[in-house]
Amino acid sequence: MRTVDLIQRKRDGEELAPEEIVYLVDGYTKGEIPDYQMSAFLMAVFFSGMTDREVAAMTECMIRSGSTVDLSSVPGVKVDKHSTGGVGDKTSLIVAPLAAAAGVVVPMVSGRALGHTGGTLDKLESIPGFRTNLTVEEFRAQLQRIGLCFIGQTPEVAPADGKLYALRDATATVESIPLIASSIMSKKLAMGIDALVLDVKVGSGAFMKRQVDARRLAQMMVSIGRRADKRVQALITDMNQPLGYAVGNAVEVMEVSQTLQNAGPTDLTRLSLELAARMIYLGKITPTLDEARELAQRKLLDGSGYRKLKEVIAAQGGNPLVLDKFELLPNASGEHQITSPRGGFVSAIDAEDVGRASALLGAGRNTKEDQVDPAVGVILDVKVGDRVEAGSVLCRLYYTSEDHLEEAAAVVEGAFRIASHPPEERELILEVVS
Ligand code: URA
16 A cells, blocks of 8 residues: 555545555554645545545544553443533533533533634633643543543544644644544543433534534534444524623633523523433433423422533532622623614624634643633624614623733724624524434
């Protein structure tokens, strides 16, 4: 087998055999295939795509490149949830405790903020003392004890993905649907799960800007899961405006607390309940999805999801009282209001701009090495469809340093569109792929 022939065949739109994909991925991971050839192959994939068979081979090979976690000693069905990333998307912190309170075992493997999108680990680490770097033994023991644990990706899991992702990042090939699908699924399937609920975001604040691309990504991930004998369902959900009102880290934990006490924003509550219901259903706690929806709702209303999150915070080294006393969370030192230049209806709030503004204040990262400021962020006062007067507050920027405040304020100001008529209502949950 010659690497150059495989690159050429992929460039010309041919399907490669599974062993040819394995040759490329293994060869690259072991350092036998140089960066320049793998870069050319990735660019060929970017333009020619991959079949489901090729993506499955790539995923399996990336899983085999590292260690996998064996959760068979933990009783119960293990169900994880993954979002492709958005702005204000704190659903994992709501959905996981609701599903766990209903009896699902939730090994929640989460990521960090990058660019304009937030990360669950950074949100959790805004809780003083909260540890996400647990060992696999601690992870397993906590799952056994309380049915839910939040951890980050360990470097031993799918190292081929780490190496390939860095190359994709440097060669403008990140935004390839088969490469994203295999990257996400290799890391999820290596963690010993039985089932997975995916939230594929589409819109200005998401990786996927078009619904047709989000659908293809969802279909590919569901198909990879099915080939690996896992139950996988994907929701395609709107990410044109931020989810909920809070965007940042500690401010999002505060909104999570409100939502788990049934006093959260409508869109966030609705999406969280649907995702939790699907986890409960895939976790075989109820025989039908409708019963799972009722159970998720009950776990919200009776406060057991809220109590489960407190239990997890205590188990992972944090003070559970942060959910009641927000002053125990990092708080910003300054507040800057953005007001509406005229009266009318909010017709759009560009999620990417709000995410960028929050990142500029320090809540996000430009590179993986950057530190986040847990206290800062943006809190919206309005959502799309709301009526505003001239001078009404549209949102508030919370900051600890004025270094990028002016720039962040300009970015966020540009995010709002005010029209004379109310906009057409937009669906939040656009499609289900299963
Ligand atoms: N998240 C991942 O883990 N991988 C990608 O390729 C894109 C998003």
